Amino acid sequence: MHGLLKKLALTGLLAVALQPVFAAEKLGYLVKQPEEPWFQTEWSFADKAGKDLGFTVLKVAVPDGEKTLSAIDSLAANGAKGFVICTPDPKLGPAIMAKAKRLGLKVVTVDDQFLNAAGKPMTEVPLVMMAASKIGERQGKELWKEMKHRGWKVAETGVMAITADELDTARRRTGGSISALQAAGFPAAQIYKVPTKSNDIPGAFDAGNSLLVQHPNVKHWLIIGMNDNTVLGGVRATEGQHFSANDVIGIGINGVDAVNELSKSKPTGFYGSLLPSPDVNGYRSIQQLHLWVSKGVQPPKFTEIVDAVLLTRDNFKAELKKKGL
Numbered sequence: 001m002h003g004l005l006k007k008l009a010l011t012g013l014l015a016v017a018l019q020p021v022f023a024a025e026k027l028g029y030l031v032k033q034p035e036e037p038w039f040q041t042e043w044s045f046a047d048k049a050g051k052d053l054g055f056t057v058l059k060v061a062v063p064d065g066e067k068t069l070s071a072i073d074s075l076a077a078n079g080a081k082g083f084v085i086c087t088p089d090p091k092l093g094p095a096i097m098a099k100a101k102r103l104g105l106k107v108v109t110v111d112d113q114f115l116n117a118a119g120k121p122m123t124e125v126p127l128v129m130m131a132a133s134k135i136g137e138r139q140g141k142e143l144w145k146e147m148k149h150r151g152w153k154v155a156e157t158g159v160m161a162i163t164a165d166e167l168d169t170a171r172r173r174t175g176g177s178i179s180a181l182q183a184a185g186f187p188a189a190q191i192y193k194v195p196t197k198s199n200d201i202p203g204a205f206d207a208g209n210s211l212l213v214q215h216p217n218v219k220h221w222l223i224i225g226m227n228d229n230t231v232l233g234g235v236r237a238t239e240g241q242h243f244s245a246n247d248v249i250g251i252g253i254n255g256v257d258a259v260n261e262l263s264k265s266k267p268t269g270f271y272g273s274l275l276p277s278p279d280v281n282g283y284r285s286i287q288q289l290h291l292w293v294s295k296g297v298q299p300p301k302f303t304e305i306v307d308a309v310l311l312t313r314d315n316f317k318a319e320l321k322k323k324g325l
């Protein structure tokens with residue numbers, strides 16, 4: 001051993017001296033709704049990337065704008081070099097970018113795209129996200145397929161479309177779903193839209209309830225929404241209005257947020273969920289940031305994660321296991 005190293009090792013200073021070499025790089029991972037298993041999955045795969053590639057992930061919940069901006073300050077104070085973020089509000093984009101720039105932090109967005117002051121997507125900020133329209137179309141096709149399978153008459157069926165149009169990815173998912181249903185032959189006049197006030201089960205439940213009371217003659221319901229919680233809220237509303245599970249087909253998006261529901265002892269109106277790749281989103285986004293911070297490799301402006309599998313009561317355990325979830 002080199003003389004100086006030997007001396008350091010003997011005095012116990014070597015470990016201290018070498019530590020920064022291994023654990024120096026710190027990267028943040030900020031998510032809007034940490035209560036969703038979706039985001040917990042992204043976090044755990046970001047951690048995995050950190051272990052594989054040699055950086056520490058600072059995980060922060062950012063439910064609102066104030067928390068987001070103060071989180072960025074603390075990241076910088078803690079020596080982080082950048083962060084991945086799913087923003088609580090796309091309109092915060094310019095404020096987040098201004099602060100990050102001032103503090104010298106690099107930014108990669110995940111799931112939800114920033115909007116500029118004119119309300120247009122900030123395409124200059126790298127984004128990793130699911131293929132929103134495609135997964136929506138798949139939702140519509142699978143609903144149609146299951147409706148046919150159950151032998152429902154189209155004339156007696158309505159679509160409850162719970163929307164969150166201010167979020168681009170949500171608008172594209174429900175838009176894709178509605179166009180696929182129409183393309184399959186579902187009449188536009190029987191597709192009813194209702195906006196949710198909040199992106200959680202209670203918000204969607206209220207939205208669903210208000211829609212159901214306006215259409216008392218519909219016998220069977222197809223439920224669409226941008227994610228599992230939205231569809232779950234709609235399903236809970238049909239239960240409250242005494243629809244049996246046989247008369248309701250809800251198909252969510254996220255998959256990992258549907259595990260409790262699909263595990264219930266009896267089937268509910270929540271038929272299944274499309275599982276994209278929260279694992280890939282979490283790993284890929286922070287890997288891109290790491291390469292940017294450590295090697296100067298510019299991330300692609302847009303990375304679209306395409307695959308999705310339909311989880312139902314029959315296959316969800318096996319499918320999640322296949323993906324290591």
Ligand code: GLA
Binds near residue numbers: 086
């Ligand atoms: C949005 C939704 C989340 C999840 C992600 C996936 O952020 O709020 O539930 O579906 O998109 O991209």
